[in-house]
Amino acid sequence: MPVKLYIDAVREALWEEMERDSRVLILGEDVGVRGGVFRVTAGLFERFGEARVIDTPLAESAIVGVAVGASAAGLIPVAEIQFADFILPAVNQIISEAAKLRYRSNNDWHCPLVVRAPYGGGVHGALYHSQCLEALFTHVPGLKVVAPATPHDAKGMLKAAIRDPDPVLFFEHKKLYRSVRGEVPEGDYTVPLGQAQTVREGEDVTVITYGMGVHWALAAADQVAAEGIRVHILDLRSLRPLDEQAVVAAARRTGKVLIVHEDHKFCGFGAELAALICEQALFDLDAPIQRLAGPEVPAMPFCPPLERAYLLNADRVAEAMRRLARF
Amino acid sequence: MMEQARHRRPEAQWRGSGGEVHEFHEVHPGEPPRHRALGLDDAQAVEMYRYMLLARLLDERMWLLNRAGKIPFVVSCQGQEAAQAGAGLALDRQHDYLLPYYRDLCLVLLWGHTPRDELLAAFAKAADPNSGGRQMPCHFSDRKLRIFSGSSPVGTQIPHAVGFALAAKMRGEASVSFVSFGEGTSNQGDFHEALNFAGVHKLPVVFFCENNKYAISVPEHKQLACANVADRAAGYGFEGVTVDGTDALAVYQVVKRAVDKARHGGGPTLVEAKVYRLVPHSSDDDDRSYRPREEVEEARRGDPLVRMRAYLTEVGLWDEAAEVDLRQRIASELDEATAFAEQAPYPPEESLYWYVYGEEETSHAG
Known part of the structure; x- marks a missing residue:
């Protein structure tokens, strides 16, 4: 089985899901031409074009809010928040909107979107490039919150998150991106959300x-x-x-x-x-x-x-x- | 950047002695009536008024029910019906997406909801198509009609509309998304973030501000440091337009142009309809504490319903008999819908746990 970096496993999941399903799109700051500040989305812009890998204005609430609308309209947006620390301006969109849409519309509308956010410290990121904010969101019914630890799970769970019918917050520990390698199966597989x-x-x-x-x-x-x-x-x-x-x-x-x-x-x-x-x-x-x-x-x-x-x-x-x- | 509707009357001419119909002079020899010049046929002009009156009488019925202790909450559209009717007729109700706010009763009626639907919501009954009795009244939603669900924190629907527009553009659809909000909401970050996003990506969306002069108690001059909400569009690289929101035809004209532009790749427009909220913010508000009665009375003399009725009368499409007949038919529809909604069942207690996540969909089908 090939051994891969965590970051490459995340990118592979995005790549394969975008190949598999034309409804999947990526939006966020620097995700396009630059390929992300961590380079998670490197190459996707060249492969899938600017309509599906969207460099957005620097405004987190709009990134998530636009993703909520686009997903309700039938697309599957994967929104990147550049650092989890910067997710706070989008909390209203995540908690008041994404988490409650299905419930408040009595199952009429739903928003299958993924919000990816690199989190955690140990990379000299100081106060605002290091935080762990998962507990803010695990309190909220309607959201799914995952934090895979290995390349295998990162790829399999990101695919599962993209195919999930509900909003998923996908926390990637940024220190793991290039410090952890692991076996990643060839071909398509998913790791179900909710299984330890x-x-x-x-x-x-x-x-x-x-x-x-x-x-x-x-x-x-x-x-x-x-x-x-x-x-x-x-x-x-x-x-x-x-x-x-x-x-x-x-x-x-x-x-x-x-x-x-x-x-x-x-x-x-x-x-x-x-x-x-x-x-x-x-x-x-x-x-x-x-x-x-x-x-x-x-x-x-x-x-x-x-x-x-x-x-x-x-x-x-x-x-x-x-x-x-x-x- | 700004444009006043071409046929707008100076206020003095139509705010006359009690808003009588003869004050209006909409017909000019040798010219077609305004609505035809705008591309609306006679039936559409009448349709505007019918929905305006339906919304007003339904709104008044809900206040009555509230004061009688039968429904807990009302939030009103009164004074904003012309803006909504004009905008509604300018949209493609078969294909466009509607992201309304809580005062858009007239707009959702035009979009296919019935008084029965909204009374079911007011009584919070299971058959309420907006939310099955989960949300407060006037939190409109209906997927089959492309009305997107909203929440109570204001402005969150504006980026959603941009998301719908993004999806339409990506799929090459001709649909436009139309999102409305009040002037107070134009101070929210989501308003600015969404307009900027839509401007940068030139998306097919119409932002519709119903400026009713008050954000609950705080007047416009304490909300805005600029003259018009529409002025804010300049910062986002697209056109902002103000229009007299008590003139349904003027609103139609402006929104139609914005919708056509969006549909043909011209990007977004911010339309600001100047209206006045004729009643308190909600059934829990008392507006006597923050605005003088004289101001409200003055605004009532410019009631958009009076204005529209006057126009239709002047162009020969309406008369007293038609008014009496329509009011009677609406009254009986409202009586019937009220009785139906009051007697309709609440959702079952166990439904509290339904529809938190999608996996549960199959277990509560039907």
């Missing part, structure tokens, strides 16, 4: 995470394996819909749950996971649920020591695993 995946089996500690957290957890599990701690890791892949069964099963597997995410801890996605596990598997737990998450400061500073201090890493995840294993 066990990425490592173990008996002592369960880690539930997504995005960059999966890679920290895998590296940390290797570290503590040498000490005899066997770690079980669940990659959520999709936050809404959430694979609740897989979460509860993973918690029961070891009875010791460590939730890891880069986003802030307070009211972060981990709070929902902890609540779900308590509701459904409290008496199967052998230790209090632990959450390892971003610090309660507004966002990530620019200077290297503060950026390092802000971010989780494999060492910090390994330390949390050890503490929980000892409990």
Whole structure:
């Protein structure tokens, strides 16, 4: 099976879906001639032309709002928000409009659109090119929110998102773009939204995470394996819909749950996971649920020591695993 | 950039003693009546007025029902009927997309909704075609008629209209999208972002501002630092036009030109129809706290319905008997529709959970 970069897997999904379905179009800032500031859409403008790969004015609410209208009219827009940090001007269009269109029209209208947004830190992006904003959107019924961690899932889930009948927020961790390679099957495949995946089996500690957290957890599990701690890791892949069964099963597997995410801890996605596990598997737990998450400061500073201090890493995840294993 | 409709009457001539019909002088010897000069036949001119009156009487009926405690909320079209009728006739109701706002009762009636449809919405019943009783009244929607659903945060529909226009252009369709809003909404970011997008991509969309002088209580001069909403179009590279929105034929003329231009690749137009909101913002508002009664009374003397009726009378298409007959027929239609809507069932309680996502479509079919 070919091994590919995360960014190339995302581009392949876009390319193949645009080949497969003439209703699919891309719109966003710099997505056309420039091929995106990260180069995700490189080559698509040349292949599919300016009518289907649209360089829009710099205005996020219009990017999403126009996508809502175009999708209701029968197209399948994939809107790119250049950095997740810049999605906030479009929140009204996402939450008041896209999320509620089907419900408010009693199933008469719907808007099958995808909003792609590179998120996460560790690339010297400072406060406004580093944020994780997924928890703002997972609160909203009507939206789907996914954050694949591997090239395989990025491609398969982006195809699934494009074919989905509802609005999907597709968060791509920008640090993964060129730092992670993985096997990507030849040809067409999809990874269904709403299915978590066990990425490592173990008996002592369960880690539930997504995005960059999966890679920290895998590296940390290797570290503590040498000490005899066997770690079980669940990659959520999709936050809404959430694979609740897989979460509860993973918690029961070891009875010791460590939730890891880069986003802030307070009211972060981990709070929902902890609540779900308590509701459904409290008496199967052998230790209090632990959450390892971003610090309660507004966002990530620019200077290297503060950026390092802000971010989780494999060492910090390994330390949390050890503490929980000892409990 | 701006254009006043050619046949506009000076106010003094038609705001006379109580708005009597004889004040109007629309027929000039040797010239065809205005509506024919604009390409409208007699039946279409009459149709405009019929829908204006239908909208007004339906709107008044909803206020009555509200004050009687039967429906919780009304938001009104009164004073804006001519602007809507003129615009509605200028569009292709079989192919164009309509993205209305909450005052467009006359427009959606022209587009195929019935008083029964809107009363079902007012009573929030299951058969309401707009939302099945989920949204407040006057949040119009109907996919089969190409009326796109809107929300309550204002201006969000404007980029949607641009999206519909983008789809039409991409598919090579001749349809135009028509989106309306008030002057207060022209301050929202979505208004500016959408107009700019449409201007850059030269899309087939008509932006229609129904400037009724008030954003709830805040008057126009505290909303706008420029003279006209239409002036804002200049910043987006296309034409902005103001028109007397109490004159249905003038609105028709201006919107028709904008629609034709959009349909033939000429890009967007911003049309601003100057109207006056004759009633409070909604059934929960009391406009006595922010505008003098004299101002409202003065505006009532220029009531667009009076004006249109006067025109039709002067050109020989209308008379007192026709008026009485039409009012009687509308009254009985409204009685029947009110009774129907009041007795219609609410949606079942379990429907609360329906239609959050598409996968559930099959489970609640029918």
